[in-house]
Amino acid sequence: MTDVNSMTGGMGRRLYGPRGWTVLGLCCIAVFVVMPILNLAVPAESPFHVSAYWVTLFGKVMCYAIVAVAMDLVWGYAGILSLGHGLFFALGGYSFGMYLMRQIGSDGQYRQPMPDFMVFLDWKEFPWQWWNSDSFLWCAMLVVVVPGLLAYVFGYFAFRSRVKGVYLSIITQALTFAAMLLFFRNATGFGGNNGFTDFRRILDIPIATPQTRMTLFAITGATLIGTLLLARWLTTSRFGRVLAAIRDAEQRVMFCGYDTVHYKLFVWTLSAVICGIAGALYVPQVGIINPGEMSPANSIEIAIWVAVGGRGTLIGPILGAGLVNGAKSFFTQAFPEYWLYALGLIFILVTLFLPQGVMGLMKKKT
Amino acid sequence: MRILLTISLWLFASGAFALDAATVNKLGFGDGDEKIAAIAALVAEGDPAAAALLQAATDGELQTSGKLVLIVKGEEGVNAATGAKVAPLPEDREDVILNNRVRRELGGAVAALKLISPDRAIRLAAAKELTGNADEAMLPLIKKALARETDAGVKQLLELTQATLELKTGTKESRVGAVRTLGLSTNPNTKMLLLGILEKSKEGTFTEPDEDIRIEAQKSLLALEGRLAWGERAGVLFTSVSLGSILLLAALGLAITYGLMGVINMAHGELIMVGAYTTYVVQNFFKRTEFFDWYPLAAVPASFIVAAAVGMALERLVIRWLYGRPLETLLATWGISLMLIQTVRTIFGAANVQVENPSFMSGGIEVLTGVVMPWSRVYIIAFAALVLFLMYFLLTKTRLGLFVRGVMQNRAMASCVGVPTARVDTWAFGLGSGVAGLAGCALSQIDNVGPNLGQNYIVDSFMVVVLGGVGQLAGTVYAALGLGFANKLLEAWQGAVLAKIAVLVFIIVFIQKRPQGMFALKGRALDS
Numbered sequence: 001m002t003d004v005n006s007m008t009g010g011m012g013r014r015l016y017g018p019r020g021w022t023v024l025g026l027c028c029i030a031v032f033v034v035m036p037i038l039n040l041a042v043p044a045e046s047p048f049h050v051s052a053y054w055v056t057l058f059g060k061v062m063c064y065a066i067v068a069v070a071m072d073l074v075w076g077y078a079g080i081l082s083l084g085h086g087l088f089f090a091l092g093g094y095s096f097g098m099y100l101m102r103q104i105g106s107d108g109q110y111r112q113p114m115p116d117f118m119v120f121l122d123w124k125e126f127p128w129q130w131w132n133s134d135s136f137l138w139c140a141m142l143v144v145v146v147p148g149l150l151a152y153v154f155g156y157f158a159f160r161s162r163v164k165g166v167y168l169s170i171i172t173q174a175l176t177f178a179a180m181l182l183f184f185r186n187a188t189g190f191g192g193n194n195g196f197t198d199f200r201r202i203l204d205i206p207i208a209t210p211q212t213r214m215t216l217f218a219i220t221g222a223t224l225i226g227t228l229l230l231a232r233w234l235t236t237s238r239f240g241r242v243l244a245a246i247r248d249a250e251q252r253v254m255f256c257g258y259d260t261v262h263y264k265l266f267v268w269t270l271s272a273v274i275c276g277i278a279g280a281l282y283v284p285q286v287g288i289i290n291p292g293e294m295s296p297a298n299s300i301e302i303a304i305w306v307a308v309g310g311r312g313t314l315i316g317p318i319l320g321a322g323l324v325n326g327a328k329s330f331f332t333q334a335f336p337e338y339w340l341y342a343l344g345l346i347f348i349l350v351t352l353f354l355p356q357g358v359m360g361l362m363k364k365k366t
Numbered sequence: 367m368r369i370l371l372t373i374s375l376w377l378f379a380s381g382a383f384a385l386d387a388a389t390v391n392k393l394g395f396g397d398g399d400e401k402i403a404a405i406a407a408l409v410a411e412g413d414p415a416a417a418a419l420l421q422a423a424t425d426g427e428l429q430t431s432g433k434l435v436l437i438v439k440g441e442e443g444v445n446a447a448t449g450a451k452v453a454p455l456p457e458d459r460e461d462v463i464l465n466n467r468v469r470r471e472l473g474g475a476v477a478a479l480k481l482i483s484p485d486r487a488i489r490l491a492a493a494k495e496l497t498g499n500a501d502e503a504m505l506p507l508i509k510k511a512l513a514r515e516t517d518a519g520v521k522q523l524l525e526l527t528q529a530t531l532e533l534k535t536g537t538k539e540s541r542v543g544a545v546r547t548l549g550l551s552t553n554p555n556t557k558m559l560l561l562g563i564l565e566k567s568k569e570g571t572f573t574e575p576d577e578d579i580r581i582e583a584q585k586s587l588l589a590l591e592g593r594l595a596w597g598e599r600a601g602v603l604f605t606s607v608s609l610g611s612i613l614l615l616a617a618l619g620l621a622i623t624y625g626l627m628g629v630i631n632m633a634h635g636e637l638i639m640v641g642a643y644t645t646y647v648v649q650n651f652f653k654r655t656e657f658f659d660w661y662p663l664a665a666v667p668a669s670f671i672v673a674a675a676v677g678m679a680l681e682r683l684v685i686r687w688l689y690g691r692p693l694e695t696l697l698a699t700w701g702i703s704l705m706l707i708q709t710v711r712t713i714f715g716a717a718n719v720q721v722e723n724p725s726f727m728s729g730g731i732e733v734l735t736g737v738v739m740p741w742s743r744v745y746i747i748a749f750a751a752l753v754l755f756l757m758y759f760l761l762t763k764t765r766l767g768l769f770v771r772g773v774m775q776n777r778a779m780a781s782c783v784g785v786p787t788a789r790v791d792t793w794a795f796g797l798g799s800g801v802a803g804l805a806g807c808a809l810s811q812i813d814n815v816g817p818n819l820g821q822n823y824i825v826d827s828f829m830v831v832v833l834g835g836v837g838q839l840a841g842t843v844y845a846a847l848g849l850g851f852a853n854k855l856l857e858a859w860q861g862a863v864l865a866k867i868a869v870l871v872f873i874i875v876f877i878q879k880r881p882q883g884m885f886a887l888k889g890r891a892l893d894s
Contacts, residue, residue, distance in 0.1 A: 081693045154874075161878040166630050166692045170828050171874045177825045178870035181863050296825065300632075300700050307697060340708035347701020351694040352687055 015232045024225065031221030036214050052213060059217045059285040061325045062224045066278035068305040068317035069227050070271040075303065076311035077235055078267050079247030080164070084172030085275050086299035087179050088147035092276025093289040094183075095146050097196035098130060099139035100207075100284060104200045116198070117191045127189040136203060143280040144273050151272030152265065159261045159268070164250070173296045183291035195290025202284055213285070220281045224318070227274055231314050234267075243267060244312075304343075307350050310357025319358055385415055390447040393419075394428065394435035394462055401468045409475045417479040419446055423464065424472050431456040474507060481511035486520065493523035505531045526551050530559060542582050549586025557594065560587045601737040602854055608743040610850025611750035612812075614843060615805035616823045617830035618750075618757060621842040622798035623677075625831050626774045629685055629795065630696040633703035634827055635820025637799045640676055641669035641806025642815045643710060646721050659724040662807075669807035670800040676706075677799020681792050689791075703820065711817045718816035727811060742811045749808050753801060758839060760797070770794045829873050835883025844884060 016024065035058070038050040067089055074080045101115045108116040114123065132138040154175065158168055186192035199207050206212065234240050245253045246260050254260055283289045292298070301324070309320025324346065331339035354360060385408075392404040408416040422428055422437040428446065429436045435446040436459065443452045464472065480492035496508070508528050515521045529544035545563070548556050563574045563583040574580055616638060623631045631637075645665040652661035680702055688695040723742055730740035761767035769790045772780040781787045806819070813819065830849060834841030849869060856865035877883075 081696070157875075157878045161881055163877055163881050166696065167832065167877060167881060169630075169693065169696060170832055171877050174825060174829060174870045174874055178867045178874075181867050181870075185863055297821075300697070303697060304701075337708075337712065340704045340711075344701040344703075344705035344708070347704070348684055348698050351698040351701075352684065355694070 015229060015236065024228075028221075028225060031225075032218055035217065039214055040210055052210065055213055055217055056285055057329060059213075059220050060282065061322055062217075062220045063278045063282040063285070064302075064305065064325055065318040065321040066220075066224050066227050066281075067275050067302055068309065068321040069224075069231050069314060070274035070278070071302050072306045072309075072311060072314060072317040073231055073234070073267055073274075074271045075306055076313070076317070077240060077243045077247060078264055079250075080264065080268065081166075081169045081303060082172045082268075082271075083169045083296060083299045083303065084176040085271070085302050086296075087176035087294050088151060088272040088275035089279040089282070089302075090179075090183075090289065090291075090293040091147045091150065092143045092279030093283040093293065094190055094196070094279075095142035095276070096139055096280035097199075097283050097289045098133040098142075098190075099136055100199040100202060101196050102130075102134040103202060103204070104198065107200050108198070115191070115196075117186075117194065121186060129189050140280070143276050147272040147276035147279075148269050151269045155265045155268040156261075159264045173299065176294050176299050177296050180291050180294035180296075183294060191290070193290065195288060195292075196283070197288040197290075199284060199287055207284060207287075216281065216285050220285070223277060223281060228314055228318070234270075235314065239263070239266075301343075304347055304350070306357075308346060308354075308357055310359030313357075313359045316357050316359040323358070385413065385419065385447050387447040390419070390435050391433075393423065394430045394446070398465055398468055401464070402471050405468070405471050405475045409478055414483065415449065417476070417483060420472060420476050420479060422446070423462065424469075424476055426461065428462040429459040430462055431459045435462075478507040478511065481507070481524070482514060486517050489515070489517065489520045490523070493520045493527070496524075496527045505535070522550075526553065526556065530556075533559070533563075538576065538578070541576075541579055545579055545582040545586050549582075549589045551590060557587070557590055560590065597737045602858060604737075604739050604743075606851040606854040607747060607847070608850070609854055610847035611747040612809065613826055613830050613849055614846035615746070615750045615753065615808055616802075617827045617834075617842055617846055618753060618839075619798040619800070619802035619805065620827045620831045621834070621839060622757075622770075622801065623795055624828070625834075625838065625842065626770060627791065627794055627798070628692065628774075629689075630692050630699065631685075631798075632696055632700040632824065633680065633706060633820075634802055635822070635824035636703040636706040637673045637677055637802035637820070638806040638809065638823055639710060639815075639817070639820040640706065641673045641803030642721070642810040642813075642819055643714060643719070643806075644669040644672045644803065645807045645810040646714075646719050646815055649721055653722075658722075659726060662724060665807050666804065669803040671803075673803025673806065674796040674800030677802070678792050678796040680799075681795040685795065686788075686791070703824075707817050707820070714817075716817060718814045721810040721815050723811055740812075746808045746811065749804075753804055754839070754843065757801065761839070766790075766793060766797075770797075825870075829870070832877060833873055833883055838883070841884050 035050060035055065038048055039052075039055050042049045044051075067085060071082065071085050074082055104115065106113050108119070110116055110119040112119050114126070118126075126133070154172075158171070163171065182188055183190055183195075184193060190196070201207055202212065235243070242253065242258060242263055246258075246263060250260055279289075279293075305321040305324050306317045307320070308324055309318065310316030324343075327342060327346075328339060331342055350357065356363070389404050389407045392400045393408070396404060405420065408420060419428075419437065422439075427437050427439055429438050429443075434452070434456070436443045436452055436455075437446050438455065438459065441455070443455045444450065445452055477492055477496060480488050481496075483489055483492075505528070508524055508531070512521065512524050512528065515524060525547055529547035532540045532544035533548070545560070548560060560583050564572070564580060564587070565574075566572055572580060574583070619637065620631065620634050623629050623634065645668075648665040648668050649658075649661050652658050652664070680699075684698050684702060685695060688698055727742045727745055730738040731744070732738050761770065769780070769785050770793070772785055773787050773790045773794075777787055780790075805823075809815075809819070809823075826849075830845045831842060833849065834843070834845030852869050852872070853865050856868050859865075860868070
């Protein structure tokens with residue numbers, strides 16, 4: 001495997017053409033300049049003012065978009081349909097949530113240094129999972145390590161035994177289902193049913209101010225763009241070509257002498273880590289994390305964002321996450337009764353008529 | 367409460383009153399001693415009407431008016447002696463006053479009369495009530511009842527109570543005998559009693575001074591503990607088989623649609639739900655008629671047909687276009703499941719609906735004290751076995767089964783020899799969906815019926831099929847029963863949630879080892 005693929009690898013390749021970079025630059029301006037000004041500088045009475053609700057909503061959708069890109073890396077490029085990505089997202093969220101819970105300090109309902117749910121359960125000390133959880137850096141590390149490690153161990157065994165296709169999907173679903181049951185227990189030590197909520201501060205700065213909100217929003221935007229560029233770089237590299245080959249004909253790639261397990265394992269773990277980071281960004285903006293995030297239904301929804309946008313493109317999943325979640329916000333407010341019909345129809349119509357997603361539609365037009 | 371109800375129903379229904387008016391009058395108007403004498407006389411009469419009268423007296427329903435003694439329940443009254451209805455009720459009624467001494471007599475008398483009632487169920491209930499809280503005063507009464515008792519079950523209970531009482535008051539011989547009798551019991555409370563005999567006080571001396579009795583108690587305790595352990599094992603065995611049969615029912619349909627056809631049907635759980643709601647509708651329809659107990663006869667075929675129809679429609683409209691694209695099928699059927707859930711919510715509301723058991727399914731068999739096998743679960747085990755047999759028959763002995771297996775093994779070849787493959791797909795999917803509907807019908811008898819019913823079973827069903835090995839009925843059966851046992855055994859040890867998690871993790875690990883399930887079809891292909 002020395003220098004076979006010099007035509008695709010190497011330093012000379014470009015991630016995007018000029019048009020792509022222009023669009024990306026415009027997005028950067030929108031996230032880092034326009035939104036902050038519209039939200040912070042424009043007075044609330046002005047029609048151009050963007051309210052806190054919208055900032056949070058956009059922030060949330062950007063977190064979902066990060067997850068969608070991560071999902072696309074494994075599904076669109078490596079052909080692994082995971083029905084458990086919600087688990088990695090939630091694990092990242094819980095890891096960072098621990099830090100946020102500790103930051104509440106003694107301002108909880110019971111005015112005690114322990115988080116409220118522990119006081120309620122009459123616990124006197126922190127369980128081992130909470131060791132060092134008042135350290136920002138430790139928790140930030142957990143955000144990456146916990147989902148990454150779980151994905152690595154799970155993936156190592158699954159890919160080594162050549163579990164694939166639908167079987168893999170079903171056992172990832174079983175994994176997230178088991179984790180959900182585990183986190184629902186109070187004894188697990190993560191707040192049971194209610195999870196974590198009622199956050200006050202982050203890095204000792206009050207969390208509910210417009211400035212903090214905007215900062216989190218901008219960080220999320222930066223992470224999304226960073227993830228997109230990283231994914232683009234990976235998929236256009238030699239590595240990405242091998243991945244696509246694994247997706248299309250795994251046997252052949254194996255017989256060519258590639259160890260497909262390592263390729264799949266790397267992209268799988270990377271995807272889980274990205275999901276964890278997205279979860280960590282999601283929790284302070286939305287202000288709550290509970291075991292419901294691990295329900296199998298949530299994880300399947302991630303797959304539909306990618307399918308709507310278009311698998312195997314990177315912009316597509318971002319669009320898909322935006323479209324589906326935009327529709328969800330609209331429906332759950334205007335016609336809550338019909339949201340499940342709409343979502344169900346999206347699932348059916350996209351798989352039947354739009355196998356390439358929205359991106360495929362655009363390509364056909366041009 | 368139930369006994370009271372039975373007795374009073376019986377009283378108003380039969381109306382067979384033949385009580386001595388003088389005795390009744392004594393009870394109504396006499397002083398304390400006269401009342402006690404009247405109670406004794408009534409007990410001696412041993413008549414159901416006497417039992418009812420004494421019960422009414424205990425419940426404070428006895429009133430007098432002029433020379434009449436009345437039993438007044440709410441706004442209705444009957445003459446206590448003759449049982450004739452008294453309407454309108456006289457205005458000048460007075461409650462019959464009972465002092466504590468009379469009350470005590472009355473309590474014993476009611477229990478005693480129940481013990482000699484001709485109805486076995488009442489005697490059994492009374493005997494059961496006495497096992498826990500009999501006092502020494504009842505001993506002669508219990509002996510009397512024992513002498514008359516013919517039913518083995520009631521007799522055993524009474525003997526136990528007698529032994530408990532003898533232990534407290536009897537002579538040494540009768541106490542040794544009593545301890546021996548206690549060793550034959552299956553009641554966990556008896557264990558406490560025997561342990562009490564063997565207890566040491568703080569000073570290190572035995573609370574029970576007589577050594578012979580202690581030795582007997584030790585022996586009895588061992589026997590009893592052995593029997594209780596067996597009871598517990600029988601209980602775990604039964605609940606395991608019960609859970610296994612439920613898993614089997616839920617997974618059997620999937621064994622066809624996924625196992626044989628390879629369609630990842632995420633809406634399988636919702637087809638179960640459709641079956642359960644069909645049962646609910648049928649049940650509602652039968653509620654208005656007098657044939658309520660017969661509704662399962664209609665509900666079983668109805669749930670099969672409705673679920674099969676939904677399944678066949680799905681196959682024609684959606685799944686047909688996705689054959690060979692399993693991941694897309696998964697997503698599309700998930701979409702279908704969401705729409706089915708919302709449809710049910712719109713029609714029946716988001717709350718759970720109430721499906722009542724027919725009367726022959728309520729209650730259960732008490733194998734040992736504390737180990738009850740509910741009839742509903744017994745019937746479901748039988749039902750699962752029946753459905754399994756029918757499916758086996760259908761797949762191996764009929765033309766449709768032959769076609770289904772042929773198409774699944776080699777579609778092109780089957781088509782070449784003239785099998786209408788497209789139609790066979792539809793029929794096979796309908797069959798699998800119909801079986802899911804049957805599962806829903808059975809589940810409605812023991813589980814909550816609500817829009818989320820299916821979601822609770824979908825992961826489990828897939829686990830069963832995947833664990834058993836795709837394309838194998840036998841594998842599905844072993845996997846379902848195996849998971850039932852694993853779940854229940856772990857549950858007894860670590861609690862329900864951890865047991866479930868452990869089972870899921872086990873399956874995840876298992877699939878890594880044997881990706882084709884327990885009973886894989888043998889083949890040499892690298893990619894199946």
